[in-house]
Amino acid sequence: MTVNDDSFTNWKTREEIAESMIPLIGKLQRERDVTVLLHSRSLVNKSVVSILKTHRFARQIAGEELSVIETMPFLQALTALDLGPSQIDIGMLAETYKADDRGLSVEAFTAEAVAGATGVNKIERREGRDVVLYGFGRIGRLVARLLIEKAGSGNGLRLRAIVVRGGGDQDLVKRASLLRRDSIHGQFQGTITVDEANSTIIANGNVIKVIYANDPSEVDYTAYGIKDAILIDNTGKWRDREGLSKHLRPGVDKVVLTAPGKGDVPNIVHGVNHDTIKPDEQILSCASCTTNAIVPPLKAMEDEYGVLRGHVETVHSFTNDQNLLDNYHKSDRRGRSAPLNMVITETGAASAVAKALPDLKAKITGSSIRVPVPDVSIAILNLQLARETNREEVVEYLRTVSLTSPLRRQIDFTSAPDAVSNDFIGSRHASIVDAGATKVDGDNAILYLWYDNEFGYSCQVIRVVQHVSGVEYPTYPAPVA
Template sequence: MNSTKQDDYLKDWQQREEIAEAMLPLIGRLYRDRNVVISVYGRTLINPSTIDILKAHRFARQILENELSVRDSYPLLKAISELDLAPSRIDIGKLTVRYQAQAAGEPVEQFVRRELTSVNTGKGSMRQEPQDIVLYGFGRIGRLLARLLIEKTGGGDKLRLRAAVVRKGSADDLIKRASLLRRDSVHGFFRGAITVDEQENAIVANGNMIRIIYADAPEEVDYTQYGIKDAIVIDNTGKWRDRDGLGRHLKAKGTSAVILTAPGKGDIPNIVYGVNNELISPLEKIFSAASCTTNAIVPVLKAVNDRFGIVHGHVETCHSYTNDQNLIDNYHKNNRRGRSAPLNMVITETGAAKAVAKALPELTGKLTGNAIRVPTPNVSLAILNLTLTEGTSVEELNRYLRDISLNSGLQQQIDYTNSPEVVSSDFVGSRHAGIVDSLATIVDGNRCVLYVWYDNEFGYSAQVVRIVEKMAGLELPALPA
C-alpha cells in the first residue's frame, strides 16, 4: 500500500510538472509578443521556471483553502494564448476559479473570450517608442531597479534601461559593477546572462545594453550623445532631496523627469503607488517614491482607516541595518548609528509616521513612530499599534485584509500570510510593499496591533518601478475585473 501511494505521489507530480512545462512557452510568447503579463493570485509569472509556476499555484491554497492545480488553469491559459490580445495583466488563478464557479459547462474558449472582451482588441503598443530610463547611482536600490527594469523589457517597446551614472571607482570599474549586478549576497544570482562591452563602457544584461557613465554632478551629463532622449532619471543616491537639488537632473540634455528613491522635501509629491497615484501628472517633473517603510505601512493604514477608522496610533519598525551604519564601532555623525550594525539593536528615528500624512492627509497628526535597526541585512517589520473608531475582532480584521490583498486596488501593495512558521528571510524578494502576518494580529475591542513584513530593498524597488510605469503611461489593465 505504501509503495502504491509513493508511486501515486510521484506520478501526480510528474504529470503536473509536464503541464507546467507546456505552460512555459505560452506565458513567454504572451509576454514577449503582446506584453500580456500572466499571474496567479498576484504572483507574476515573468520568465518563470516550471517550479515557479507550480509554486504560484500552490500559494493559492492559503487563499482558496484548496490547492489550485495546473490541470485546471492550463486549458484557460491555452485559450488565452489563442486570442488577439492587447497589453494587459491577466490572473489565470482568479480566472480559473471564476470559471469553476460560474461557467456551468460553458466551453473554456467561449468563457475566456467573454471575460477578456475588453482586451481582445488586437496587438498594440502602449507607446510608439520605449521610455528611456537612467539610473543615477548604482548601489543597493539601483542594482535591484536594474534587475526589475531588465525583466520588464518584454518586446522592447516599454521601459528601456539605457544607462547608469556613477563616479569612477577604479581601472576595472566596469567589471566590478557588472559583477555586483550578477551576484547579490541577499537576493542571489541575476536571472540571465551578463557580459561587458568595454568599447561602449557598458554592461549587457539579457540583451539590454546599459552604458556606465561617469560624472560628478547631474548637469554634467549630455545623455543625447548616447542616443538617450526624454529619459526618466531615477536618483537612488539620496544626495539631493529638495526641488533645487533634484532639478539639476533636468538641466542635463536628454532628460524629462526625475524620481527620487527617498522621501522628498518641501512641495515634492511623495508617491506611495496604489494610494495617491493621482498626484502623478505630466505637469510635474519631480517626484519622490517616499521611503520603504512609508510604502509598507501606508497601504495597510489606508485599508484599515477606510473600513474601521483610525483615531490614533504608534508605528514601530524593526528595520534591517543599512549601508549608512558602521560594520564595527566607529565615528558616525548620528547618535547610536556609530555602533556596530551586525552586533546591536540600535534605536533610531524614523520619519515614516510623519510621512504618512503626505500620502494620507486624513491621518495627519494621528501617528507617532520610532525605529530599531536590527542585525539582519534585509527584510524589516512594521508594528502598527492602532486605536480604531469602531471595534472589531481578529477574524473580521484579518478576513478584511485578506480580501483587500486579493480583490482591491491595493492588491500589488498588500500581501497576506497565515503561515505559523514564517520568519523575515521568507520574504526576501517579495514584490509587495508589505505583507500582513495574520497569525500575529491582536485585537481588543477598538484596539489592534498589526504586524507587517516588508522587503525594504526589493519590495520598495518594485513600488518605484510601478511609479515609473505610471509616469510613462504603461499601466496595464488587470483582468478579470
C-alpha cells in the same frame, strides 16, 4: 497502486503541464506585451518548479492549493484571443470562474473577463521609454535587475544608462560583478558581459552605458542618444525640488527619487496615491520603504474600520549608512556596529503618511530599531479603530484585500505559522500581513507587516516609473474596489 505512487504520478502530471505553460507565457510576453500573473505573482521567466510552487502558495491566501490543471485551460484560452498589452491573472480567472453559475465555457468566460484588452478595446503598443539610473547601490542594482527583466518585447521601459562616480581600476568590471551576484538576492537571471572600450554593460541583450560624473551638471544625455528619459536618483543626495532639478538636463524629462522627498516634492506610494501625479509633474519621490509598507494596509484599515490614531514601530534590517564596526558617524547611534547591535533610530515614515494619505485625519506616530539582519524588516502597526471588531473579521478582510482589491499588488498575506524574516526575501509586495501575529481587541488592532525593504520597495519604484511613463498596463480580471 499505492498512495505514494498516486502522489508521484500526480506530481509528474502537474510538472508536465507547468512545463507546457512556459512557452505560452513567454510568447504572450514577447509578442503581445501580456504579463501572465497568478494571484498578482508574475509567471514570466519562471521555472517549472517555480510555477508549481506559486500555485501551491495560493493555499495560504485562498484556503486551498490552486492546481495547474485548473489554470492551464485559461492560459490556453488567452493564446487564442487578440490581446493587447495587459496583465492577466489566471489565478483570479480560475477563482472567479468557479463562482460563476452561468454555465459558460472557459473560453467564453475568459473572453468576457479580459474584453477590455482585446479587439477594438486593446491598448496599442507604446514606443519604449528611456530610463537612466543615477547611482548604482543596493536599490539601484535591484531596480536595474527589474528593468532588465521587464524589458520583454522591447516596447516598455529601456534601461539606457547608469551614472556613477569613477571608482578607479576595474571599476566597470566590479560594478558588473555586483549586478551579477548579490549576497542576499542571489544570481542575476541571465547573462552579463562588459565592454570596457565602450564603457557598457550588456545584460540579457540590453546595452547599458555607464557614464562617469561627479555632478548632474556634467552630463548631456542626448550625447548618448537618450531622449525624454525618466531618471531614477538612487543616491538620496538631493531630496528637495531645487536639488533634484539639477537632473533635468538635455535628454531627461522626469526625475524619480528613491527616498522621501522634502518640501513640495510629491511622495508617491503606488496603489494608494499614484493616480494623483499630475501629467506635467517632472519631479517626484517614491517615499521610503517603510512608508510603502505601512500606507497600503493603513488605507485598507481606514476604508473598512476608520482609524482614529496609530503608532508604527519598525524593526528594520541594517543598511549601508550604518558602520560595519564602531566608527565616527554624523548620527548619534548609527556609528555603532550594525551587525552587532540593535540601534534605536528615527523614521520619517509616520510623518510621511500625511503626504500619501492626506484624507487620513488620524495622528500616526513612529519609531524604529535597526537590527542585525541584512534584509527584510517588520512594521508593527498599532491602531485605534473607529469601531469595534474581532481578529477573525480583520484577518479575513485583509486576506480578501490581498486577493481581489486594487491593493493586491501592494499587500500580501501569509498564514504560515512558522514564517520568519528570511522567508520574505524577494517579495514583490510592499508588505505582507502576518495573519498568525495579528491581534485585535475591540477597537484596537495590531498588525505585523513584513517587507523586503530592498526588493519589495524596488518593485514599488518600478510601478511608479511604469505609471508616469505610460506603460503601466491594466490588469484583468479587474480588482474589486
